[in-house]
Amino acid sequence: MPRYNPKDVEPKWQDRWNEAGAFAAERDGDKPKYYVLEMFPYPSGRIHIGHVRNYAMGDVIARYKKACGFNVLHPMGWDAFGMPAENAAMQTGAHPRDWTYANIDVMRGQLKQMGLAIDWSREFATCDPEYYRHQQRMFLEFWKKGFAYRKESQVNWDPVDQTVLANEQVIDGKGWRSGAPVERRKLSQWFFKITGEADDLLAALDDGRLAGWPDNVRLMQRNWIGKSKGLQMMFRFVGATDLPAELADGVEIFTTRPDTLFGASFIAVAPDHKLAAHFAETDPKLKEFITECQKTGTSEEAIEKAEKRGYKLPVEMGHPFDDRRLPVFVANFVLMQYGTGAIFGCPSGDQRDLDFARKYGLPVPPVVLPPNEDPATFRIEDEAYVGPGTIFNSGFLDGLSTDDAIAAAIKKIEEMGEGEGKIQYRLRDWGVSRQRYWGCPIPAIHCEACGIVPVPAGDLPVLLPAVDAEEFKTPGNPLDRAADWKNVPCPECGKPGRRETDTMDTFVDSSWYFARFASQPEDRPTDKKTVDSWLPVDQYIGGVEHAILHLLYARYFSRMMKACGYLSVEEPFSNLFTQGMVVHETYLDSDETKSLKDRWLLPEEVVRRDGKVVHAESGAPVIVGAIEKMSKSKRNVVSPEAIAETYGADAARWFMLSDSPPERDVEWTDAGVEGAWKLVNRVWDAVAPAKGALKPHDLANPPGDMDEAGVALRRATHAAIDGVTEDIEHFRFNKAIARIYEFLNTLKKTPPMKKADGSPANSVRAEAFAQAEALAALVRLVAPFTPHLAEECWETLGGPETGMGELVCDAPWPKADPALLAKDEIVLAVQVNGKRRAEIAVAASADNETVEQAALSDETVKRHIDGKTVRKIVVVPGRIVNIVAN
RNA sequence: GCGGGCGUGGCGGAACAGGUAGACGCAACAGACUUAAAAUCUGUCGGGAGCAAUCCCGUGCCGGUUCGAGUCCGGCCGCCCGCACCA
16 A cells, blocks of 8 residues: 655645646636635745644635635735835845745745645735735825825834834834834824724624624724714813913813713823923923823823823813812823813723822712712722712712713703714724835825825836835935935926825735735726625635734725725625634743843754753753744744645644634644644545545445445444534534544444455445445545645545546535434433433434433432432433432 | 633543533553554543442632523633734
C-alpha cells in the first residue's frame, strides 16, 4: 500500500485545479450565486498561522457551497497601504512600495501552498494605482455631494519626529520612537460625514437587514453609534462678565439626565472648550493646566482613566430652577468631541462627577431615591447612584419617576426657552486624513485665491511621487518635501498652488474592496449590473477586532456608493462570522543579562526534554511565558510553510479547524498538528486498499437485500452526512470534524466486506455497496477541509468514473437519506427525584404510558422508589423520564 | 473608566430549545506487533468508596427558580478583548 506523501500530492492537485480553472467565478447559467469573503490580509511579510485559520474557514464554506451547486465567488487581495511599510522603510531603508510588493509575492505563494479554492484572476492590492484611482474618483464625488468635508480636529503630535502618532504609538504620553512628550495639536483635516447616516446605520442593526450578524457585533456597533436622547440647554452667567459676545451668552451643555438637574453642583467644560481658551489667554496657570490635560493621549480610554482634575474659572453660573450659584471648572474628563463639550455635574448621579466633587469639596445633593430606600436615611458615600428611582429634593420634579422627570424637565426648559430635547450620537464623523506617504493621495489642490479645489477628474489618478527610500529616515511626511509633485498650478485660476499632502485612512481602501472583487471595469469603480449580481457578500469572515470600525465604515461606504450609483445594496455583508485568534506559548531565554527584547525565543528553538523546557541547542533552561496572540515582537510564531513542509497543508488546515470552536481563540501546539497528520493517514489507509471500489456501483440505487451489518454502516454513513452538513452550515467546524472522526471509527470497526470466502453472492454485493457508499461519503465530507487528500482518494476510489465529477471539488455534496436517519429503538434515561438511576430501551414510537411502565419496572428504579409513594412521572418524549416519589 | 466576551477532566473542547455532564481529539497509562525504537493497532482514562452490583461528590464561588440547572435569574471572583491615526 503506497504511503501518503503530501509533498508530492498537494502540488499535483493544485496544478490540476489550476489547469481546470476549477475556482473561476462566472456569472452564467442559472446556478444561484454565493460570495464568500475573508477579510483580506495586510502584506506584513509572511502568512502566519492565524491567516491559515481564517482562510481555511472561508475555504471550507467555498468548497462546500460549490459542491451544493452554487456559483461561488471566493477572491483574494491585499490591504496594502499603511504604516508598517513606512516603519520598515525607516528601519531597513527599503522603499514602502518595494517592501509591500515583495511581501505580496511571498504571501501569495504561501497562500497558494495552502490549496485555497480562490479565483486568483481577481487579485489586486489597494496600493495598485489601478485600484486607488477609482477611490480618488469616488472621493471627488463624495466631496461634491457633501459626504466629504474639512474641519479642524485634534491629533497626537510628536514634536521630534514631526509626525502625527496613532494612539497605539503613544506610550505613557510619549512618542514610541522619539520618546518625546506627545502634544495635542489641531489640524485641518478631511472627514466623511458618517453621522449623517447614523440613524440608518443604527436602524439596520435591528430591522432584519443584519440578521446574519452575531449579536455581540451588532451590540458593539449600537454602543459605538451611541444614540442618546437628552436635553441641550444654556446655563447663564451670574452677574456681569467682560466676556466677548460669542461667550457672554452662557455655556451650552448636553445631558441625558435632566431629571437630576436639581442635583447639579458645578459646571465643567472640556480643556479644548472656547471658554477655557478665553480665560487661558490671561491666566498662565490655566494655560499650563490645559497643556497638562493635552498630554493625556487622545484616546477615550486614556481620558476616562486619568485622575479627575479641574481648574476653577473666575465665573459662576445660575441654576435654571432655583437661585443657587454653580462654580465653573475646566475639567480633564469632559470630552470636547461629545455633545457640546460642556456638562453640568451631578455628583450623586454620576461616578465621575462624584469623584470630582469629593476632590474639590463640592456639595453632593442626592436627587434620585432608589426603590425601597428611606429619604431620611439615604446617603451617597463613595458610589453614585445611577439607576432608576423616585426624584426627591427637586422642587417641581419631586415624586416623579426618573423617566417622567426627564420628560418634565425637558418640557420646563423648553417653556423657559433655554434649550430643547435633543438626540445625540457618540459616533463622530470619520476622519480620513493621514499625514503619511504610503496611502491613497487625496485629490485636492490648495490655492491661495480659490481655496481648496478638486483635482479635475481627467487628471486622475494622483499618483504617489517617486520618493527616494532614504527620505523615510527624515522626520516628517515625505510628501511635504516632494516639491516637484506638491507644487502645481491651481486647476481653476492657474496660479501656483500646492497639492493636498494628506493621504487617506487605510480603512477607506478596505471599505469597498469587496465590490471591486465582484466587478473590475477599467474606467470606473464598478459596473453596477455586475456588482449587483454578486453583492451582498453572502458570508464574510474575519477577526472580531474589526467588529466596529472596518465593518461600520464599509456599511457607510456602501451607502455613499449607492448614492453615487455604483451599487445597489446598503448592507454589503449579509452574514458575518468573527473568528478567534491563534495563540501560542511564549518562551523566554533565562539569561537575564540580555535585554528583554532579545530574550524571546522562537518555538522551534525550544524543546521539551524530561518534562523540562530547554533551548534546543544549548540545553539551557527556558522560561515558559503566557499563552498569547502570535506576534513578531514575542516571537511566538509558527511558520505555515514549515508546517506544510512537514505535514502538508491539509494537516495544517485540519488542525486549525478541529478542537476549538471557530469563534474562540485556538492554541497552536505541535501535538495538535501531529494529531491532524494522523487523521490524514487514517483516511488514506481506509481508502487505499479499496482502490477502484466506486466504479462497479451506482450509488443512487442501493441494493435491497442488505444484511444487518450493511444497514448499520449505511446508517452511520447517512448520520455522518447529515451531521457534517448541519455543522458546516452553522460554522461548527470543530463538531463537523468530531463527527468525521466518529464515522471513521465506525467504518474501521466494520469488518472488511469484500470477503474472499464463501459468503452468499448477494450479500457480498450489498455489503460492498455499503462500504463503497461509506468511502464515497467520507471523501466528499473531508474534501472541504483536506482538499488535496480528498482528490487523491477520489482518484484512487475511481470517483472520476462514477460521473459525479472528474475532480472531487466538482462532485456534488452527498445527501442523507431520511429513512436511514430514523431510529427504531431509543435509550431513555430514568431519573428518580432528579437523579439518574437507570436506562431503558423502548421503541421510538412508544407512548408515554408504555414508557412509564418500562421505567417503573426497571430493577434499579424499583429499589429507589421502594417504600415511597410515586407523586408524579414526567416523561419528556425521546429524552428522559423523571419519577418523583417520597 | 465605559463597552463586549469567556470560566466544564491533566489539556482543547462536546452537551439541540432546561432533560443521561465529559462526544471527538490530545496527553497519559497498560497491552499487542518489533531484536529495539518509531509508526500502527487494542484497552483504560473526572474524584472518592466497594470484590462486584452499585453508591456518594463534581461544570469558577454564594444564593434562587424548577420534577429536573453546565444551561435560566440575582450577587460575587478571575481571565481576555475593544475604545476612533495598528490593520
